[in-house]
Amino acid sequence: MSNGVNGKEPHMVIENIDLAFGGTKAITDISFTVYKGEICAVIGPNGAGKSSMLNVINGVYIPQQGSITFEGKKFAKMKPHSAATMGIGRTFQNIAxxxxxxxxxxxxxxxxxxxxxxxxxxxxxxxxxxxxxxxxxxxxxxxxxxxxxxxxxxxxxxxxxxxxxxxxxxxxxxxxxPKMLLLDEPIAGMNIEEKLDMACFIQEINRNRGTTIVLIEHDMGVVMDVSDHVVVMDYGAKIGDGTPEEVMSNQKVIDAYLGVSHDD
Amino acid sequence: MYYRETGQTVKNYTEDRRMVPLREDRWIMWAFLAVLFIGVPMFANDYVLSAIFIPMMVLGIAALGLNIAVGYTGQLSLGTAGFMCFGAFTAFNLLFRVEWMNVWLAFLMSGVVAGLVGIIFGLPSLRIKGFYLLVSTLCAQFFAEWFFNAYPWFLNNSTSGVAALPPFHYRFLPYQEQIFDLFGWDKDYNAYIWRYFIALITTVLLALACKNMVRSSTGRNWMAVRDMDIAANVIGISVGKTKINAFFVSCFYCGIAGAMYSYCYIGNLDFMIFNLRRSFLIMFMVILGGLGSILGSFLGAIFVYGWPILLTRTADAVFGGGTLDTAFIENNSKIIVGTFIVVLLIYQPMGFAGLWNSVKHKLRIWPFKT
Incomplete structure (x- = not known):
């Protein structure tokens, strides 16, 4: 595992992204940084705007506002073709x-x-x-x-x-x-063995090839195990950002995503 | 069992991407080519060449061209005959007006011209898909018919709407006259045997080129756009360029098919035969033969063209020529063909290519069942 959020060079900086489909706001003012060589997980309940976020990053959706800085170059919008040439790879939630x-x-x-x-x-x-x-x-x-x-x-x-x-x-x-790999729910719908295999592949790609990985996943166990950095989204907004430990202890995240605790 | 794959191993990637991977298939292919190049010219008469072999090859190339757009790239097109028309007229005008032109170069140019026309009519594919694209390619069909009707110069101002193709158009060998003198052959350069060879060589070369394209990055780009254009875009394939490229190649083939149609098959130039009905027939060949299959394009052409002939001839032979009304036989053969098409597509949606593949699979594992 790499040494987390601090002390690393940013690979991609996402600033103030706004995305709306007609009157429906999918993403509101999201900013976060993905550091070089890390595994960054984007989590959040269904409909939080995670897949839309990936689509913005590699240019399938064009945001109304905000910018993406990839390897020092700043873009107001990305095009899928140029994202690919710059080294952003992608898998889809529904197999494509x-x-x-x-x-x-x-x-x-x-x-x-x-x-x-x-x-x-x-x-x-x-x-x-x-x-x-x-x-x-x-x-x-x-x-x-x-x-x-x-x-x-x-x-x-x-x-x-x-x-x-x-x-x-x-x-x-x-x-x-690719220099950066965007994985949209790579282990969803798999059995336990397939999940473990896939998690191993992702970690090996990250370690051996030095590929930065941004992944969306619902399986908390896997997310907390593999990722160096977790971004939490809810209703199109960012509600948490940090190491898995930080995110797990963030009250907002616990409320929104893991459920409000009832024990006291 | 008929195929003994045991022991046929590949040692490197060059061997692995062979055009025909199995030894048995290679034998069949060489035997087939030998029959086409040696057997047929030795034994076939003019009727067999002109009414069976040549049209099947010509229509096969047209179907292959359409298959590149429809079957490999997923771009529906109904302008096939229109593109063929552009090809035929290009070949005619080059061979008629340019002294040093030969058949091969004229065919190549007819492909290029039809391809460029195809790019223009393919441009809407950048914005629209499916049935709407079908309508826009239909424009190519009507445009070709109108264009060559409106500008008779391209038809050498022929008043009948048909231009003859005299023997001097058929310049297909270097020092052709001397060679013909040397062997003492009749100088009817447009004899069916020469037309057959022109068509055969063109067909083999075009089929090989198509096979080469579909097993390389070009073909993978086409198929990626067909199967999932968003994913293709995301992995860095320019969807627009790929579609335009496919339209060019598709219409290149159709254009050459048009030139062959005039020069090899019917032996005159007539824009009326490149009508919408022809486009539909070629579409049927592609659908029946199998979308996205080179072999299927030819099988479809052979079937759609040959089956009615076979039926009429069988009927003639069984009932005796003249006892039955020819119109009656023809209508009945249409009914039989139509029924057969429906039944085939229910049981084998991938057409003849699919049928052939399943037969081959059965031969491989015989005497076992599945």
């Missing part, structure tokens, strides 16, 4: 795999951003086409091995179980070699 492709094709698609060969080179099989394909396949195979997907690499993703699909989606995000 390319259902018509196999596992290895899905993961290779994650690296398409790095492939420079044009469609003419690809069509004729000349120039960079073949070399790139082999080179990136090697990189993808490393990910497949890391995630233990060897036996199903040629299987169409639509025939895989939910847990495996989530794993493939993580692989696809990882294939782009």
């Amino acid at each position: 795999l390319f259902s018509g492709m196999s596992v290895v094709e899905n993961i290779m698609t994650g690296r398409n951003l790095m492939m420079k060969s044009t469609f003419i080179e690809n069509a004729l099989g000349i120039g960079r086409s073949k070399k790139e394909e082999i080179l990136h396949r090697e990189a993808c195979e490393e990910i497949i091995e890391f995630l233990g997907l060897q036996s199903i690499r040629k299987t169409p993703v639509s025939s895989l179980s939910y847990g495996l699909q989530k794993r493939v989606e993580l692989g696809r995000a990882l294939a782009a070699e």
Whole structure:
């Protein structure tokens, strides 16, 4: 584990983000900082605006106000494409795999951003086409091995179980070699074994590759175990920010999220 | 069991991304190509070439082109025949007006022109999806028909609306005249045997190029946009560029198919045949053959084009030519085709490609059942 919130370089600074859909305010004036190399968990009850927050970070939603500073560069709005080129990877809450492709094709698609060969080179099989394909396949195979997907690499993703699909989606995000990974409920709906596997993968990615991770999760046990930094949201506003211990003892958080205590 | 996969291992990624991974399939493919390149020209007569092989290849390429847009990228299009029309007219005008032009370059250019037209009519795809896009591509269809009707210069001001394609258009070999003299062949360059070879070589090259694209980043981009465009965008694929690219490639194929339709199949140029009905037929070929399948495009073309012919010929053979009204046979064959399509799509939504895959799967595990 890294040494928490203090004494670290900020990787991404989110300032005063406001997001509304028509008259409905999804996010109100949220600011927080994600530090380099940490695992930052965003928690909060359903409808608190967590997924919207991730969508703002990688440009799927455009906020009405506020700014995002990623690696020192300040943006009023992000575009999904430029977020990807800058090194922000992402998985989705509802699996968003390319259902018509196999596992290895899905993961290779994650690296398409790095492939420079044009469609003419690809069509004729000349120039960079073949070399790139082999080179990136090697990189993808490393990910497949890391995630233990060897036996199903040629299987169409639509025939895989939910847990495996989530794993493939993580692989696809990882294939782009992101500097920051946004994971939207990576372990929701899994059985205990799959959960533990996934938690291990997330920690290993964080430690071995130094990838900064922002994750949304409902499983408090996992959140408190893996994360260095927790941001709590409720009704679109931030109500807590700090280390897991700090957040757990924050009265507002206890009231809003973990429930008001009745014991005295 | 018929496929013995045991012992066929891949040792590196080059072997793993082979076009045809199984040895048995490779044998079948080489045998098939040998039949097409050697067997058919040796034994087939003009009727078989002109009414069976050439149209099936031409329509197969058109279906493949449409399949790139519809099956691989998920962009519905009904302008196929319109794009074919642009291709056919480009080839005609180049071969008719440019002295040094040859068939291959003219076909390539007809693809490029149709592709550029396709980009223009594909631009709405950046904003609209599905059925609405269908309507906007329909414009391409009507635009082509209107355009070549309004500007007869492109048809060499032919009053009949049809332009003939004389033998001197068919310049497909370097030193063609000398070579024909050398072998003592008749100089009817537009004989069906030459048209067959032109169509066959074009078809094989285009099918190979398509296979190459779909197993590389280009094809993965297309399929990513088809399956989940938001996720594609988030992993850094430019959805707009990919759609435009797919429209270009799709219409490139359709344009060449149009040029082949004129030059290889019917042997004249006529914008009336590139009508909406043709677009629909090609759409049926794609749906029946299997969306997102190269083999399926050709199977669909073979079926949609060949099945009615087979039925009429069978009926003629069984009932004797002339005893039954031809209109009666034709209408009945339409009913049979229609019923067959409905039944097939209920049991095998992935069309002939899906059917072929399940047959292959059964062959692999025979004598076991599942």
